[in-house]
Amino acid sequence: MSSRRFVISVDSCRPGMRTAEAIFNQYGAVILFENTILDEHAIDHLRNMGIQYIPVYEESMLSVSGMDKDWAITDDGFGFNVKYEQDVHTIKKTLTDISSGKRLNREITDQIVHTMVGRPQQNRHMVDAVMQVRRIDEYTYYHCMNVAMLSMTIARWMNFDDAMVRRCTEAGLLHDVGKARIPVEIINKPGKLTDSEFEEMKRHSEYGYMIVTQDRRIDHNVAVAILTHHEKMDGSGYPLGLTGDKINQIARIVAVADIFDAMTANRVYKYKDTPFKVFELMQHNSFGVLDPLVLNAFLSNMTHYYIGSKVRLSTGETAEVVFMNRLDFSRPVVMVGDRFIDLAVTKSVSIVEFL
Ligand SMILES: [Fe+2]
Ligand SMILES: [Fe+2]
Structure with missing residues (x-):
């Protein structure tokens, strides 16, 4: 069976096509599972849920008669979705390399960052992509990509210059690479971590700093942001217990993106909350944790x-x-x-x- 897949617009979908991966709505809930054979009802459902593009298997497209040759719609959203999918695979390889002791391939992450930052008019697509592309397995890979996109978007909303936007994107992308050095039994443990396991998990910021500084070309502020992305404004974070302005600006942006992505991901399948519930939780529970200026820029634009x-x-x-x-x-x-x-x-x- 062919495993080639194409991302096509929902308007080009025809009954008989088969989904190449699970389709999620903007709140992270599954609309259709992978390998679902589409019928008119399913296509209508996708349309009603505001989904614009989905991946389908090539062979299922070829088996549909009367298919227009120009089904592969190419507009901004299409290009971005395809690229996003490729980048997720690249990140996966990067993290796999790291966990097997290889050094970080800086060229690969440069390419991803360049792809993201070089598309300034697509913030809306990126917000959509963060909300729609979600898999519970391979969580860290998607999480890194999502946090990169969110950090970049927040930096733009805060009117930082291109160099700073790029640093925020890069820090978001790499913020959790240290998790590649944490034993997989701890990363994937379904229940609550013991105190010692939690302490080990917390070391991912230091491991991440050590990994990225092996490459001397890394921007110092980006490396520091990776080290300090779990610091809190009131000094109760880790690993250094820094407060307020002592935490660098990039880390404060990544922290907001990180918490938002973690909160929305953890809610998949568990609750049927609206995104407003997540915004409310962030607004009401982040005093002393997140930078209020960054949080306000994020919430006012997202909402x-x-x-x-x-x-x-x-x-x-x-x-x-x-x-x-x-x-x-x-x-x-x-x-x-x-x-x-x-x-x-x-x-x-x-x-x-x-x-
Ligand atoms: Fe982290
Ligand atoms: Fe994270």
Whole structure:
């Protein structure tokens, strides 16, 4: 059976095609599993969920009669999705090399960073990709890629220059490479870690610093950010217990991206929370942990993407998100019919589902 796969637009999908991997919605929940044979109902479902592109197996495309030759839609999103998929495989190889004692191939990560930073107009695609591309296995590989994209996006939102955006992207990409040196039994342990296992796990920041500084071309601030991405503003982080401004700017950006990605990933399959729940948790639980300026830049821009979304309220009514409350991103102003409800004021009503 052919294992070649193509990413095609949902509009080009035809009944009989077979998915080449699981398809996730923007909150990380599975819509279709790998090897699902598409029918009209499934294609409609993808469209309704706002999915634009999916990977399908080549042989299943060829078996569909009447297929247009120009099915491989090439617009910005297509190019990015294909490249993203390739980059994930490259990262996997990089981490595998590291875990087997090889030195980091700097050319490979340079190429990925260049690919990401060289696409300034695609922030929206990147945010979508972070939310949509999710696999529970191979978690660290995707996590590194996601944190790189998120860090880059935050740096752009904060109006940093290209050099700084590049440093943030690189630090995000490499922040957890030290995990390659942690015993796999600890990384994959399903239950709670013992105290000593947790202490070993925490050493991944130092291992990461040691790995990247083997290459003397690494930017010093990027290496320091990898060492300090688990420091907290109040000094309760590790490994150095640095506070506030003593933590470098890149590490403070990576920390926000890291926590967001970890929170959304951990929620896959467990809860049916809206992304607003994650924004609320970040906003309310990060005092003393995250840099408030970075967090605010992140939340205000991320939540902006959800204006216009259709949601279901706890009253059972359907509403549209029309305005964000900066003091509480989880409680926007919504419109029901021709009525406006400020959820920050009307606390008895909340958003229970995205439609
Ligand atoms: Fe980490
Ligand atoms: Fe991480």
